[in-house]
Structure formats: C-alpha cells, structure tokens
Amino acid sequence: MPSFTDMLREKVLVFDGATGTHLQGQQLTADDFGGEHLNGCNEILVVSKPSAVQNVHRDYLDAGADIIETDSFGSSSIVLAEYDIAHRAYELSFAAAKLAKEMTRSYSTPGHPRFVAGSMGPTTKLPSLGHITFRAMADSYEEQARGLVEGGADLLCIETCQDVLQTKAALFGTFAYFASAKRRVPIIVSITVETMGTMLLGTEVGSALVSLEPYDIDVIGMNCATGPMEMSEHVRTLASMSPKPIFVMPNAGIPENVGGHAHYHLTPPDFTKFLTHFVKDLGVSVVGGCCGTTPEHIRQLVASVGSLAPTPRKPEFIPSASSLYQYSPLHLDPPPVLVGERTNANGSKQFRDLLAKEDWEGIVAMGKEAVKEGAHMVDVCAAYVGRDERKDMREILSRFNTQVPLPVVIDSTEAPVIEEALQLMGGKAVINSINLEDGEERIKAILPLCRSYGAAVIALTIDEEGMAKTADRKVAIARRIHDIAVHRYGMQPHDLIFDALTFTLGSGDEEFRRAGIETLEAITRIKRELPGVKTILGVSNISFGLAPAARHVLNSVFLHYAIEAGLDMAIVHAARIMPLYKIDERGREICRQLIFDERRFEEVPA
Secondary structure (H helix, E strand, C coil), X not given: CCCHHHHHHHCCEEECCCHHHHHHHCCCCHHHHCCHHHCCCHHHHHHHCHHHHHHHHHHHHHCCCCEEEXXXXXCCHHHHHHHXXXXXXXXXXXXXXXXXXXXXHHHCEXXXXXEEEEEECCCCCCHHHCCCXXXXXXXXXXXXXXXXXXXXXXXXXXXEEXXXXXXXXXXXXXXXXXXXXXXXXXEEEEECCCCCCCCCCCCCHHHHHHHHCCCCCCEEEEECCCCHHHHHHHHHHHHHHCCCCEEEECCCCCCEEECCEEECCCCHHHHHHHHHHHHHHHCCCEECCCCCCCHHHHHHHHHHHCCCCCCCCCCCCCCEEECCCCEEECCCCXXXXXXXXXXXXXXXXXXXXXXXXXXXXXXXXXXXXXXXXXXXXXXXXXXXXXXXXXXXXXXXXXXXXXXXXCCEEEECCCHHHHHHHHCCCCCXXXXXXXXXXXXXXXXXXXHHHHHHHCCEEEEECEECCEECCCHHHHHHHHHHHHHHHHHHCCCCHHHEEEECCCCCCCCCCHHHCCHHHHHHHHHHHHHHHCCCCEEEEEHHHHHCCCCHHHHHHHHHHHHHHHHHHCCCEEEECHHHCCCHHHCCHHHHHHHHHHHCCCCCCCCCCC
C-alpha cells in the first residue's frame, strides 16, 4: 500500500477537521473524562471514553479524509502536568495513536489508503519568554513522539506553533527519538499566524520558514487562529518561498463569542472555495480543517480537491539567517550583508567594560545600536579571560532573542557554549566558525550542532599547516571543508559561508604585500567553483596596525573591491564604512595601489 510520502507526490491530501468542536458536540460529562479533576482534558478520553474519540475519527473518515489526527494535541507531559497526570504522557500518546490506527485500518483500501497523523500541540509554555528550558521541552516532545510512533502513527504533525523556539525544541526531541529508535516517520510542521499578521511572539512568516527550512521535515504550513481569508497572503508567501510542500488547515473563520461559546461562521461551501483556491492557484499540497470545522466541511473539501494532483510550484527560497522576528538574506543586491562587530569581547572595549560590570541592558543597547548603524546581523562573542563564557553568553542571548531584531552570529571556539547559545535562539543563527586547524576535530564538534539546531556556519580557510596565504590554498581548503560538510554531514551549500581571510597590509612585511590580491582572487574562485556557498570577510583585518583614520579609508576601499570579487557578507563596524564618493580621489588611489601591490621604485638622488 502506498505510504504518506508516496501519496504526497501523487495527489492533494485532505486532513480531517476539528477534534475539539466534534467532542464538544457530543455533550460529554465530567464522568466521561474520569472525574471533575480531569474535565476538559480531551486527551484522557482515549482511555476514559474511547468511543467518543472513535466517533470523531469515524465521521471524518466517512467524509473522505485521507488523514486523521490523533486525540493527542496536549498529550505531552508539560500539558498533562496541569491535570497532575504528567506521568501518563507516553500511555495516552500511545493509546491515541493505536485507537486512530485501528480506525484507519478498517477504512483503508489499495486505491484509497488512510493515514494517522500524531498531533503534537505547542504545550502551554513559551521557551523564548523563559517559561521552560529548551532541554525540558525537547524531552517532553521526545516522550510524546515515542508514544505516538510506537502506537502506530504514520506521520507526526507539530502544529499550532506559536514560538519558533518551541518548534525547534519539538523537532530536537522528535529527532532524538528517531535516532534512538533507528526509525523515522514523516513530519509536518505548522505555525500559527495571529490576526495581527505574525506568530504570537511577533515572528514573520518568512522568518519562521527560514528558521525551519534547514530541518529534515517533509511539509511546512500553518493552521488555527484565523480563517482561510486572513491566511491568504501568508499562504502566498509560503507558496512563493518554501522548497517544501505546503500544508494549510484554517479555522472555519475567526471565532466570535456567542452566548459565552466560540462560534465559527464560515460555511462549508465558503471554506471549500478558499482552500480550493489555495490548492489550484498556489500549489498547496495538504489541506484540512482546524477549529470550528465539521465533517461537512471536510466532505465538501474532499469533493472539490481530493482527486486533484498537486499543482507544480516554482518557489524561490532565499538563503538567509533570521532572528525571532525577521530574516536577513545571506546575499543582498547591492551587497554586502553587514555583520556588526562591536558586541565582541575581543574587539570592543565598550563591550568588555559592560561585560565586566554585567550590565546586560547596556549590552542589549549595543545590539540595538547595530540596527541604527545599518547592520543586518550582529556578531556576539563573550569569550573573555577570567569570566564564565557560557554564563555570559546565556545572559546575553536570552535577551537578544526577544529584544534585538537582528539575526545573531554566535562567535565562540567552545562547542558547549555554542550549543547553549543555540538553545536560546528562536531564529536561524550563524556559527562562527569551523576550520581544519586540528584536522576535522572542530568540524566533528560543530556541524552536528548546525544540523540539530538549524544553523548556518562560517568556515575559515585554515588547515593543519595554518592560515592559507595564497588563493590556491584558500580555495583548496574551502573545497575540502565543503565536501566534508555537504557529503558527510548533510549541510546545504547555501548554509556554508567561507571566510577567505586576509592579512594586514599595514605591517610592511614583504610576505603580506599580496594579501589583498590573494584574498580577492580566492573570493571569486570560491563563489565560482563551489556553487551556492556564500563568502564573508573580517574586513578590518586588512588595515590592522594603521592609524584609525587610515584604517577607515583602507577598509572602505578594500570592501569595495571585495564586493566586486563576489563578497556576500562583511564583518564590520557599519558606521565606519565610508562610501567611495566620500573619500578623496588621492586617498582612494593610494589605497587601490596598496591593495593591488602596485609599487613604484624611484631612484633617490645621491
């Protein structure tokens, strides 16, 4: 019999409708839930009154749904703890999946297989607001995933996501279960966009997509909160950007309070009209109904789209990093992407002083200042002699996650520090950095973190022989790192950012007279020979040792030529980069000659 993945390629798939709405319509009593203390805990019904849940499944299967969801939206230990039954999370998840699987077996035929989706809701806590730690949330989801899959779920649906960090914790826990069980099932991730046009914490749809795209998920989409009309522009955004199939499960309109109860006004014909548009015109592959939808909504939806093949899409995914709120492409036209360098203990006295005083709000203010200065991302390094880097990074990034709208470049040499930082970031971070200085040891420590937490990574052209000085060696090291990252660790090329490094032209050392030329050539070749990767440069290294005024000019001129060579990103103090037209012609020419080593030897009269 075809699998869910097989069917996803062949036809539009239809989920069931609302579980809660159906259960409420059955007029259940406290006794049905097992007592007053459990009244309202729908998840307990799979053992206290399974016939009520069977009624839900049966009605949606009779309506023609391809996929029914388990009655497990809140069967995680986090939610069940509110009823003092956290210890029953595995039991109830398993029972919910087993019950649904028994129902689909009786309806499935070779021509129309039916599938069980294990429902995994957002819980009642938001890790971005400090309600729970990432690890505690991930552990709860791991237990729930184990119960659902071992109970017979054909796929998992992480749905109604309100905080991207919560979604990442759910994925972390789910993949941890897959790894331990040595099996996996397909995953749908579905965010919830509120009436104000973002997720609950302010995340834009594009930012959520960027944050989740690196994960090995099968379908991405949205559900709940609003009706299909209010979702239209967000669905259009997903359809135009997402490289993964799209899932849409709206409510039957925005709920209205009628007599103290939520009333959903969208009729089955109107609901079906919207979703048919999403399928035929926008290429949505999986549809269904959330709150307020009934078997009749699903019956009419199946009649309209259930026999259709998916409409081909041509999405244009933009490789990016993201904060909790917005995304920033890894390439801009015109370039470059500017990475603010001031929140770095190694490069900013102001930052070090604030760190010494543990003035966290002052450090946040520096992050916000980077926005005003024109930075697109912000580099954060808390490594300072005599201090606890891990604690400092935790204090900084727990604040940056919700208070600084820029994506973060996590700058550390310590894998435990990087991992803790990643557990605090709702967006897609960039890790700075990996290299081959100690062979593959650093790659082995960092790239699995990139895969587990959905991060991009900066790779330095350093190997066992040291920092590469010539273009040939820079390119050779980049190619070696690229092949390891892509072919061994499964990284996408667009999540690799190569730093071809440069050395100062201010030392007068003959060995480094061609430092600028070699770096510029390496940037061009890396972009040409390793398709899809990005490039970055710590621009100010070119001028180290010179007077401040000269540094600003040389940095600005060198950045101009690096962009011409293909540079995508630059780590700079954005406020101190000068447009070329603001540099006098003589100054520009002197810098150009220095960069390209155009020395002229003049005879000195005896």
